[in-house]
Amino acid sequence: MEIEVRTRLEDIKQAINEIYSFLPKEKEYAVFQEDLKGKRAIERNIEIIGEAINKILKIHPEFPITNARKIVDTRNRISQGYDTVSDAIIWTIVVRDLEKLKSEIEKLLTDS
Template sequence: MEVEIKTWLADIKQAITEINLFLPDKKDFYAFQRDLKTKRAIERNIEIIGEAVNRIIKAYPEIPITNARKIIDTRNRIIHGYDSVSEDIIWAIVVRELGNLETEVDKLLKK
């Protein structure tokens, strides 16, 4: 695997790790809603994930990343449509989707 791909995958892994560190204990949505710094930190890491996925699929479209287009679209929405980003959507991504992405990234990094 190319060095640049491993770098981008490592960036995704690091962003997921940071999101998990920032999350309130017991993944409490209401605590998340009340904590502006945590929301912004998580949004920033989702931006990083989206940008890394975008670079990977542009350079190597054969690399399988589930929901790659949705990940990129979410990044774009946070950056360009920041005023329309829903806390509910961000929360759903974090609690439902990041674990699957982390598993995929771990498998790809082992190749």
């Protein structure tokens, strides 16, 4: 695996770990909604993940990350259409999709 791809995967792994560190301990949506700093930090890390995947896809368009294109699109939506991103969208991504992405990234890093 190229060093640039490995570096981007490490960036994604770090961003995921940071997202988990910003989640409320109770993992309750209402608590998340009240934490403006935490929400913004999570959004920023989702942007980092999307940008890292975008850079990987420029090198390897068929890179094996589930929903890679959707992740990049989400990054674009957060950064360019910030007024169309709801707390519910971010929360759903974090509680439904993030663990699978984390597993995929760890496997890619381990297998390389």
